[in-house]
Amino acid sequence: MELTQRKIGKKGMEQIVIVGNGVAGITAARWLRKLGDAKIYVISSESAYFFSRTALMYVYMGHMLWKDIEPYPRDFYSKNRIDLLHTKVQSIDFQSKIVLTEGNKPLAYDRLILATGSKSKSFDFPGNHLKGISSFYYKQDLEHLNQISDSIKHAVIVGGGLIGIELAEMFCSRNIPVTMLVRETDYWAHVLPEDEARMISRHIQDHKIDLQLETRLQAVMGDETGRVNKIITDKGAEINCNFVALAIGVVPNIDIVQNTHLECDHGILVNEYLETNIEHVYAIGDCAQLRDPILGRKATETAWYIAKAMGKTLAHHICQQPTAYQQVLWYNSAKLLDIEYQVYGQVPAQIKYPLNSLHLELPNGRQSIRITYDHDTKVVKGFLLMGFRFRQDVCERWILNKTVLENVVSYIRLAFFEPEFYKGFARRYMKKFNIEFGKSAYLKTRGSFDSVLKFFKRSKKKESDESEHN
Amino acid sequence: MNLSIIKITFTFRELIQIAASGVMIFGIGLMILGGFQILENKLLLIQNAFAYSSVGFIIYWLSSYWGKPAGIKNDGVWFKAVSSRKWIAWLLAIVLTSFYCILYWFPEYLGYNEKGNTGFVAFFDPLSYYLKNKAASQWFVYGVLYTWAILLFGIKFIIKYRHSRYQILRTLSVMFFQTAFAFIIPEFLQRMNLPYHDYKNIWPLNYYFFDGWHLDEMLMNGKIGYWMLMSGILMILIGSPILTFLFGKRWYCSWICGCGGLAETAGDAFRQLSDKSVKAWKLERIIIYSILLFVIAMTGGVIYTYITGELYLLGISTDKIRSIYGFAIGATFSGVIGVGFYPLLGSRVWCRFGCPMAAILGIQQRFFSRFRITTNGGQCISCGNCSSYCEMGIDVRSYAQNGKNIVRASCVGCGICAAVCPRGVLKLENGTIDLFNRVENPYLKNPPTTNS
Ligand SMILES: Cc1cc2nc3c(=O)[nH]c(=O)nc-3n(C[C@H](O)[C@H](O)[C@H](O)COP(=O)(O)OP(=O)(O)OC[C@H]3O[C@@H](n4cnc5c(N)ncnc54)[C@H](O)[C@@H]3O)c2cc1C
Numbered sequence: 001m002e003l004t005q006r007k008i009g010k011k012g013m014e015q016i017v018i019v020g021n022g023v024a025g026i027t028a029a030r031w032l033r034k035l036g037d038a039k040i041y042v043i044s045s046e047s048a049y050f051f052s053r054t055a056l057m058y059v060y061m062g063h064m065l066w067k068d069i070e071p072y073p074r075d076f077y078s079k080n081r082i083d084l085l086h087t088k089v090q091s092i093d094f095q096s097k098i099v100l101t102e103g104n105k106p107l108a109y110d111r112l113i114l115a116t117g118s119k120s121k122s123f124d125f126p127g128n129h130l131k132g133i134s135s136f137y138y139k140q141d142l143e144h145l146n147q148i149s150d151s152i153k154h155a156v157i158v159g160g161g162l163i164g165i166e167l168a169e170m171f172c173s174r175n176i177p178v179t180m181l182v183r184e185t186d187y188w189a190h191v192l193p194e195d196e197a198r199m200i201s202r203h204i205q206d207h208k209i210d211l212q213l214e215t216r217l218q219a220v221m222g223d224e225t226g227r228v229n230k231i232i233t234d235k236g237a238e239i240n241c242n243f244v245a246l247a248i249g250v251v252p253n254i255d256i257v258q259n260t261h262l263e264c265d266h267g268i269l270v271n272e273y274l275e276t277n278i279e280h281v282y283a284i285g286d287c288a289q290l291r292d293p294i295l296g297r298k299a300t301e302t303a304w305y306i307a308k309a310m311g312k313t314l315a316h317h318i319c320q321q322p323t324a325y326q327q328v329l330w331y332n333s334a335k336l337l338d339i340e341y342q343v344y345g346q347v348p349a350q351i352k353y354p355l356n357s358l359h360l361e362l363p364n365g366r367q368s369i370r371i372t373y374d375h376d377t378k379v380v381k382g383f384l385l386m387g388f389r390f391r392q393d394v395c396e397r398w399i400l401n402k403t404v405l406e407n408v409v410s411y412i413r414l415a416f417f418e419p420e421f422y423k424g425f426a427r428r429y430m431k432k433f434n435i436e437f438g439k440s441a442y443l444k445t446r447g448s449f450d451s452v453l454k455f456f457k458r459s460k461k462k463e464s465d466e467s468e469h470n
Numbered sequence: 471m472n473l474s475i476i477k478i479t480f481t482f483r484e485l486i487q488i489a490a491s492g493v494m495i496f497g498i499g500l501m502i503l504g505g506f507q508i509l510e511n512k513l514l515l516i517q518n519a520f521a522y523s524s525v526g527f528i529i530y531w532l533s534s535y536w537g538k539p540a541g542i543k544n545d546g547v548w549f550k551a552v553s554s555r556k557w558i559a560w561l562l563a564i565v566l567t568s569f570y571c572i573l574y575w576f577p578e579y580l581g582y583n584e585k586g587n588t589g590f591v592a593f594f595d596p597l598s599y600y601l602k603n604k605a606a607s608q609w610f611v612y613g614v615l616y617t618w619a620i621l622l623f624g625i626k627f628i629i630k631y632r633h634s635r636y637q638i639l640r641t642l643s644v645m646f647f648q649t650a651f652a653f654i655i656p657e658f659l660q661r662m663n664l665p666y667h668d669y670k671n672i673w674p675l676n677y678y679f680f681d682g683w684h685l686d687e688m689l690m691n692g693k694i695g696y697w698m699l700m701s702g703i704l705m706i707l708i709g710s711p712i713l714t715f716l717f718g719k720r721w722y723c724s725w726i727c728g729c730g731g732l733a734e735t736a737g738d739a740f741r742q743l744s745d746k747s748v749k750a751w752k753l754e755r756i757i758i759y760s761i762l763l764f765v766i767a768m769t770g771g772v773i774y775t776y777i778t779g780e781l782y783l784l785g786i787s788t789d790k791i792r793s794i795y796g797f798a799i800g801a802t803f804s805g806v807i808g809v810g811f812y813p814l815l816g817s818r819v820w821c822r823f824g825c826p827m828a829a830i831l832g833i834q835q836r837f838f839s840r841f842r843i844t845t846n847g848g849q850c851i852s853c854g855n856c857s858s859y860c861e862m863g864i865d866v867r868s869y870a871q872n873g874k875n876i877v878r879a880s881c882v883g884c885g886i887c888a889a890v891c892p893r894g895v896l897k898l899e900n901g902t903i904d905l906f907n908r909v910e911n912p913y914l915k916n917p918p919t920t921n922s
Pocket residue numbers: 019020021022023024025043044045046047053054055056057087088089090115116117118136137138162163166253256284285286287302303304305307333334851
């Protein structure tokens with residue numbers, strides 16, 4: 001009954017159902033509304049309103065209240081005629097185009113967008129049923145952590161990735177002693193080049209976090225109440241603790257479509273238009289897996305920006321002409337305790353021929369820059385910054401315009417995005433370049449904002465000249 | 471190191487903090503004893519009182535941040551009773567508002583007496599005699615406390631933001647302008663029997679600048695008075711527009727101004743309390759521009775009376791309007807509410823809703839200034855730190871997550887949004903080339919990527 005009532009709506013109006021109110025789902029909804037007049041439902045079991053998952057930690061640390069991490073005011077959705085349903089999708093009937101929510105309530109759709117995100121990875125180890133083991137992904141994880149926080153005497157974090165270090169920072173903020181178990185030789189060493197990974201390892205220790213490298217979790221032991229009271233590492237060491245946080249990565253959350261006709265691998269398989277194998281069913285964000293990722297890129301990239309870009313692209317695809325999702329130049333940023341990290345383009349952990357790099361770490365041990373370039377042509381391929389902010393758009397221009405290293409280094413100040421009066425490193429970096437290449441190049445700009453604007457004007461002009469030429 | 475006292479464990483840091491608090495309380499105790507004339511009033515006493523409380527205060531904050539890597543220090547802001555509108559905040563608000571009420575309207579309760587001070591004001595007499603050979607007034611007491619607060623909390627602010635040179639320089643600047651321009655120079659002038667004059671206090675923030683008595687006072691003091699008048703007017707007509715064109719209103723609001731100085735230093739713990747709703751923004755515009763009109767009308771009237779000698783303009787007493795403004799805006803709004811409500815409404819209530827100077831600078835900043843805050847590509851993760859810590863209640867995130875630049879009349883350029891952003895998205899910038907296009911993000915017009 002509800003089904004027919006809902007379906008009728010305005011005559012000829014398409015009904016689009018989005019599962020998941022994360023950044024992918026909400027961005028899609030926003031753009032669908034900007035570009036069209038469909039009836040839009042967004043369903044989520046996690047929270048009534050979209051919140052910034054990346055900011056969960058700040059609520060725990062007391063930097064912000066829950067309402068502060070909701071990017072849109074709550075009346076935004078009704079104003080934009082986006083219907084939010086705070087319920088769980090139990091199953092989907094792709095044949096009759098119906099989504100079944102909790103209590104078997106049906107909701108019909110003309111188009112279905114799956115944006116169910118990820119869930120935390122887990123693995124089998126002795127004692128993994130004990131109380132006091134949890135991961136950190138959902139709002140509910142935060143609530144749970146908040147509840148038991150006062151009882152945590154010592155926490156062990158398993159995993160040396162972005163969520164692991166966020167958890168470490170969270171515990172530190174509440175003066176809970178932390179041990180971090182990291183499989184690699186340094187923190188995040190499978191992503192960061194050695195120097196950078198070292199720097200962060202040092203920085204972690206500066207925060208009085210017990211960082212145990214090349215160490216894995218072997219087993220967890222409990223007390224008589226069934227709560228964790230110590231862990232054993234693969235080196236045989238015992239660490240007393242009553243909380244274990246698993247931060248070993250995420251996997252696409254595709255529970256509701258498992259064993260259906262929807263084609264999945266580890267994620268929901270989509271083509272470049274973000275379409276699944278079933279017509280009018282799409283997948284975006286962390287749960288999507290591209291059938292043909294471009295060379296050197298992953299099929300599932302679990303990042304905020306990716307989810308956002310996918311949501312926007314899909315809305316254009318549905319409402320306007322066919323629009324393909326393109327894996328544009330990779331970029332990412334994070335804050336590793338107090339050190340900000342930014343990466344643009346190609347900077348792998350192992351820098352091998354034909355890639356090479358020019359790296360400079362400042363004496364304070366908290367700031368560094370690395371630019372990768374093609375060894376033969378000297379064309380710049382990527383930027384990696386620690387503790388220093390760069391202008392994304394300038395870096396991207398340089399990479400896309402195939403600028404050579406010498407030009408980039410002599411204009412490096414154009415990319416500086418630090419607050420005014422910062423201490424730059426342009427001179428040192430120039431010197432390093434000159435020594436390494438036996439040249440005598442010099443800095444060509446002081447990097448005022450006007451010179452940055454001129455740079456854009458020039459490169460746009462160059463671009464349009466070139467396209468006219470073609 | 472841990473020491474155990476009656477089953478409560480203290481860390482080394484906490485022990486130092488407790489000791490430092492003890493020293494600070496001892497200093498404040500001396501002040502109180504002096505204020506009640508229990509200890510004899512001598513210069514030495516007041517020196518000791520200030521020295522102990524300052525040293526205690528500084529050691530307290532040094533030990534709080536000592537040994538912790540430099541970086542953003544907002545842990546527990548919403549858990550602490552003082553910064554999250556809980557009981558301490560209310561208590562503090564009551565104390566502060568009461569203090570302002572007494573100061574403005576009942577200074578005799580502070581011990582102020584033209585024939586001979588008693589009480590708290592008398593406690594400041596030795597210092598006042600030392601500086602200008604006159605007895606203290608309640609305004610002298612206020613000036614000392616105000617400058618002291620900016621200096622102490624300024625030091626705390628610098629320790630807290632020691633990783634950012636923009637923040638350090640800006641804070642040193644407000645500390646300097648408060649100490650030199652609002653305190654030492656005026657005291658010195660008075661010592662030389664010249665009128666009190668704070669050069670950095672510009673009309674219309676300085677609403678009495680064109681008052682008859684003030685004009686007379688300046689004109690009667692020869693070259694120096696004439697210079698005061700001319701520099702004041704030149705600053706309004708030329709200095710301020712040029713500086714605002716070059717740097718935005720921040721040159722004044724967060725680098726020079728005393729109100730801003732107190733908000734940035736002593737008010738730092740309360741910046742997250744500002745209201746970010748659209749409703750508050752609407753209210754802000756209504757109130758601040760009304761007050762601007764009010765001050766212009768009031769000043770016009772006062773000048774009219776000064777020139778023509780007519781006491782009434784359009785049948786209204788200009789003097790009456792002037793005193794209404796002084797009472798309602800000059801005292802109640804900027805003092806009692808503006809500072810007294812720091813712990814409840816945030817640190818910039820006056821600057822955001824009331825200050826007519828901010829209104830003028832803001833209009834220029836919005837339409838004719840090189841200043842804007844740029845956003846860095848598609849980096850924003852919508853976390854909300856920037857909006858939360860914007861003391862002016864600007865919803866910075868709503869711009870940043872859409873890749874738009876921030877060009878807002880109210881932005882005082884404190885740079886805290888950029889400092890707290892965990893992804894390096896924001897930068898305060900001055901550029902001439904795109905003067906009338908600042909809202910557009912120059913890069914995104916022709917983006918290499920399809921993000922944001
Ligand atoms: C702690 C943490 C920090 C992070 N920090 C960063 C960062 O700094 N930078 C970055 O780029 N990325 C970061 N990420 C990753 C980023 O948050 C994700 O890539 C992004 O949120 C993915 O968005 P999404 O919309 O695809 O999915 P999600 O945000 O996971 O949203 C999916 C939603 O769908 C709901 N849902 C799923 N199944 C159902 C169902 N059956 N019924 C109803 N609702 C359902 C879920 O409850 C969830 O609310 C972080 C992730 C975490 C956990």
